[in-house]
Structure formats: C-alpha cells, structure tokens
Amino acid sequence: MRLNRTRPLCTREALAKERTMAMSKLTRRHFLQMTGGLLSVGALAACVPAAPAPAETTAGGEAAAPGAAAMVSEDHPLWVLHTNDFHPDYNDLIRKTIVDFATEKGWPLEVADTAGFLGGSADIQKIAAAVQAGDAPDLWMHTVNVFQMRQLGTLVPVTDIVNEVIGMYGEVTARMRNDTFVEGDFYGVPFHVRSDGGWARKDIFDAAGIDVTALKTYDELREACMEVSDPDNEMWGWGMTVNRGGDGGYLVNRVLNGWGAYWVDETGQYVEINTPEAVAAVEWLVDTYTNPQWERMLPPGVLSWTDPTNNESYLGSKIAYTQNAGTVYAKAVVDGNPVAPLTIYDLPKGGPVLESFNGLGGMNWLMIKEGKNPDAARELLMRFFTEEVLKQVYTVAKAYAVPAYESMWEWPEITDDANALAQKPAALDPTGWNGAAYPGPRTPQIGAVETANIHTDMVASVITGDATPEEAVQQAYDRAVQVFKEFGAPGER
Structure with a gap:
C-alpha cells in the first residue's frame, strides 16, 4: 500500500x-x-x-x-x-x-x-x-x-x-x-x-461409476471413498480428520447426530450425550481411522491434520473428498487450479438414524x-x-x-456458479441445523463445550487407547456438564 x-x-x-x-x-x-x-x-x-x-x-x-x-x-x-x-x-x-x-x-x-x-x-x-x-x-x-x-x-x-x-x-x-x-x-x-459440506472430485468418482451426490449416509460415503482410493498414485478418497479444529469437530458432530446422539436436549440446558447412540457413533469413527480395512483410503498423517491441511491436500490433487467451508473451492477458482472445474458441492451426509439435516452458519x-x-x-x-x-x-x-x-x-x-447455487437448499433450510447445539438453540455453554474441544477429545481418547468408547462418552458428558454448570445451566437432570 x-x-x-x-x-x-x-x-x-x-x-x-x-x-x-x-x-x-x-x-x-x-x-x-x-x-x-x-x-x-x-x-x-x-x-x-x-x-x-x-x-x-x-x-x-x-x-x-x-x-x-x-x-x-x-x-x-x-x-x-x-x-x-x-x-x-x-x-x-x-x-x-x-x-x-x-x-x-x-x-x-x-x-x-x-x-x-x-x-x-x-x-x-x-x-x-x-x-x-x-x-x-x-x-x-x-x-x-x-x-x-x-x-x-x-x-x-x-x-x-x-x-x-x-x-x-x-x-x-x-x-x-x-x-x-x-x-x-x-x-x-x-x-x-x-459454505459447509462435502467437496468431491467428480471426475474421480465418475470414473468409478459413483454419483457421490446420490449417497445419503457416511457408511455409503466411506465405501465410495475406498473404491476411488489409489495410494500407489497418491490419491486417497477420505480427506477428513477428527483432530482438534473446525473441520474435525464438524465431522464428529455430523456423525453423532446422524447416529441419533445429541449433545443437548431441545432446551439447550441439559447435556444428553451419554447414550448408546453416542457410543455407537464413536465406535464408527474410531473404526474408520484404526481398522486396517479402511487404511487404503486414509491420507498419511490424517489424524494430525489441522484445518488448512485438507485444503492443501485437495488443491494438490491428493484427496478425492473432503468436508470444508468452501475456501478450498473458492481458492481453486481464483487461482485457476485445474481441480476447480472438476469439483462439485455435496450436501453433507447423515447416518442410520438421521439422514438429512442442514443449515449453514x-x-x-x-x-x-x-x-x-x-x-x-x-x-x-x-x-x-x-x-x-x-x-x-x-x-x-x-x-x-x-x-x-x-x-x-x-x-x-x-x-452463474453451480456450486454456489447448490448450497441454497442447505442455507435456506428452515430447521437451521446448528452443529453441537442441535436440536436446541445456540447457547454460551454449548459454545464453550466446542471451544474446549470436548467432542474431538472424546474420539481421540479412544483412538489413542486411553479410554473405551463407553468411558470416552461418559468423560465427555462429565466435562460438558461441568461446563454447563459453570455457565449457570443445570447440565444434568
């Protein structure tokens, strides 16, 4: 200047x-x-x-x-x-x-x-x-x-x-x-x-005969990412982490809700995460990152990724699918990156209990x-x-x-941009899915739970062997209740 x-x-x-x-x-x-x-x-x-x-x-x-x-x-x-x-x-x-x-x-x-x-x-x-x-x-x-x-x-x-x-x-x-x-x-x-949701290399999924936008659940997405992975040629399907950060927390919350587990009740005043559904969601996430069955689709070091890493990997043509706030696509367009015209927006997936739930912050x-x-x-x-x-x-x-x-x-x-317009249904969804606060309102206490990384820490403690899924969920519940009480909310019944 x-x-x-x-x-x-x-x-x-x-x-x-x-x-x-x-x-x-x-x-x-x-x-x-x-x-x-x-x-x-x-x-x-x-x-x-x-x-x-x-x-x-x-x-x-x-x-x-x-x-x-x-x-x-x-x-x-x-x-x-x-x-x-x-x-x-x-x-x-x-x-x-x-x-x-x-x-x-x-x-x-x-x-x-x-x-x-x-x-x-x-x-x-x-x-x-x-x-x-x-x-x-x-x-x-x-x-x-x-x-x-x-x-x-x-x-x-x-x-x-x-x-x-x-x-x-x-x-x-x-x-x-x-x-x-x-x-x-x-x-x-x-x-x-x-913007928030999935970003996929359409050319790579098309070559495998997969319409990724037609998939509804993370189970289906995981299978598809396995199908398109080719680690010998440095192409991995699953470009998502559960490490601390915005992207990792987003995936954890999507899977929890998709499996029927919620951090709070509809009032936003009580912690509800200590349920069998939460244990099942954690087990699914841990299986995804530790079971040798899925190893071929995971990029090297994915569990230590920070928020920029998936952007860098996608823009470098190393991953076929990621969840991101849209900076990855916007950056590709501005820079004339060859992945830009090959990229499509994908509404985020759900689970066996809740398949479709949307809202963009x-x-x-x-x-x-x-x-x-x-x-x-x-x-x-x-x-x-x-x-x-x-x-x-x-x-x-x-x-x-x-x-x-x-x-x-x-x-x-x-x-004039298909990927921008594709987000209109999610953005205008009257239910307004709001992450960890769902199905309640945004509150200071649930915001503090997220900034304390209780959601990602819950999964990490099982991956590192420090807790069983049941123990990790209970520990997360106890931590969240303590946070709620510090903010003047009852936290538990």
Whole structure:
C-alpha cells in the first residue's frame, strides 16, 4: 500500500508508545502482544495516514453536528479485527475494503487479523479482557459464538442495523438468525453464509461409476471413498480428520447426530450425550481411522491434520473428498487450479438414524463494547452491505461466501456458479441445523463445550487407547456438564 509523505499514525513505533495502565488496564499494544500465536493476530500492517477529513455540512451549508469523524482520532483510531481465513484473496478483499474506507474518510486506523478457526477459546478471552480494560476493538468480523460473547458482556446490540439490511435484501436465513438473535435482539450482523459440506472430485468418482451426490449416509460415503482410493498414485478418497479444529469437530458432530446422539436436549440446558447412540457413533469413527480395512483410503498423517491441511491436500490433487467451508473451492477458482472445474458441492451426509439435516452458519460483524468509535464502526460496517462490495465478495470467494439474505440468491454472482447455487437448499433450510447445539438453540455453554474441544477429545481418547468408547462418552458428558454448570445451566437432570 502506498502512503503519502505524512508519517503514518500506526507505525510500529507509534503503536508501541506507552499508555497508562492500571492493574485492570490492557492497552491495544498489549492486547495484540498477548494474543500473539493464540489469537494469531497478524502483523499490524494496515496503517492509514492521518489526513484531514472534509468538514460535514447540512443541506443548508452549516456545519453538521459532530459525528463519527469527530470521534476518530490519533488517540482513538478506528480499530478493526477480521478473520484470517485459508483463502488469501478473500482476506485481501476484506482488508482492502477496510483500509480504503478509512483512507477515504481520513481516519487513522488499526487493523489486524485473527485466526478463522481456533482450537480453543483464547480469542474470546482476549476480547473479553480488552472490554474489561475499557479499550476494546470497535469491530470484529468472525464466526465466533455470539451467545458466548454476549454472556461475557462483550457485544453491543445491533438489531437496528440488521433490520436495515433485511429491508434492503430480504429475510436473513434461519441458521444465521438462530446464531445471532438472543432474547429479542441481534448481537451480530450476519454478513454472509460460510459454505459447509462435502467437496468431491467428480471426475474421480465418475470414473468409478459413483454419483457421490446420490449417497445419503457416511457408511455409503466411506465405501465410495475406498473404491476411488489409489495410494500407489497418491490419491486417497477420505480427506477428513477428527483432530482438534473446525473441520474435525464438524465431522464428529455430523456423525453423532446422524447416529441419533445429541449433545443437548431441545432446551439447550441439559447435556444428553451419554447414550448408546453416542457410543455407537464413536465406535464408527474410531473404526474408520484404526481398522486396517479402511487404511487404503486414509491420507498419511490424517489424524494430525489441522484445518488448512485438507485444503492443501485437495488443491494438490491428493484427496478425492473432503468436508470444508468452501475456501478450498473458492481458492481453486481464483487461482485457476485445474481441480476447480472438476469439483462439485455435496450436501453433507447423515447416518442410520438421521439422514438429512442442514443449515449453514456464516460470518458475522460484531460491535464490541468499550470500542471508542461506535458511529464510525457502523459506517464501515454498512460499507460491506453495499451491492458493490457484496458482489465482489461473492465473486472473489466463489461458493465459499454465499448469501445470508434471501433476495441475493437471485444475483448472477450466485446463479452463474453451480456450486454456489447448490448450497441454497442447505442455507435456506428452515430447521437451521446448528452443529453441537442441535436440536436446541445456540447457547454460551454449548459454545464453550466446542471451544474446549470436548467432542474431538472424546474420539481421540479412544483412538489413542486411553479410554473405551463407553468411558470416552461418559468423560465427555462429565466435562460438558461441568461446563454447563459453570455457565449457570443445570447440565444434568
């Protein structure tokens, strides 16, 4: 990014300048230092030089009342955090939109990225610490659990903003509403649906005479992945892990629900995972990764994969099937990777008890309490809801970012891509399957269960021989109940 000759406000030297800090006080610099690898905060890179903002006037030419511009200052720059996903072009577009808007307004800016998926709750803890210290970011774009953030007292209600966006683009999807609407108010502004489901090499399955989209269960999918595996030529069918992380947790929860096991009841207040169905689901997962019968379909090191690994393996033509949030396909399209035209979206599978259950979560904009620039944050947030920016997002992140609002599904940026349009039934499913919270509502306690990786740890303990399936399920139940009680929920009957 080119800067003018004026010294930027957010050089490393300026950001490192001491601020007064009481025992409970946390500066921005300390926030970024403390989060470090835990929050994966990137370089304090986007530095916008101070430039005099044009004076705002009324229709009669008089000076307008002080607003956002009057609040943003060198002492209190607009402070924005955004997720850093696997898709660099998507990340760059988000960052560029933020920086361009601040430059246009003449506002000093601090902007940094946070990890898109995290195997713990460090991100939530650090934001909460910043709020408590009275010096928090203004905006955060992330997929983080809104209910948990709200219970920690970190979020500002944004109902008026969401209603304004609904007025522009139609009703928000059921899952996105369920994920952001708490006790009569929205606490996150749904930005876009983040695709989730299966991604398959159609050419490879077609060569074996298999229509992967016609398969309904993970049993059928496992057999199909075995059929197309050719390890001698470095092609493995089953590109999914149960290791800690977003992708591993997604598979565990899908299998649990498909086998008729649920973490919670319909109220979301009681843990229900200690059932024979949960034991059977764990046994199936452990069999998949440890039985020599299935070894030929498993890529080397699959049990140690992190969230980016399946993307890299798929883009490198090493796996025929994976579950992913869509970054893998979007990245292939943007880069002209030869796997892009060979890739199809596949609705996620089910099990012997529940075959079909869908709902797609997504990316939200969160306004953080104790942010110094709420009016400026709102202005920036609304820039992301212009048609120009939204269409750029859907173009750059093909089939990864799809609409969270009904009318956008008719836009050519969506309808011209079969894999984007194929997700419409899942995104608009009125049941709004919501992962570990199903069949209950999203709650802070179930969010904490997921960020504590209790689901993936349950499976791992059996794979490593530390527990039997029955013991692992009971241990997971006990841990979850403890978490629920810590959040003030009964947890057990």
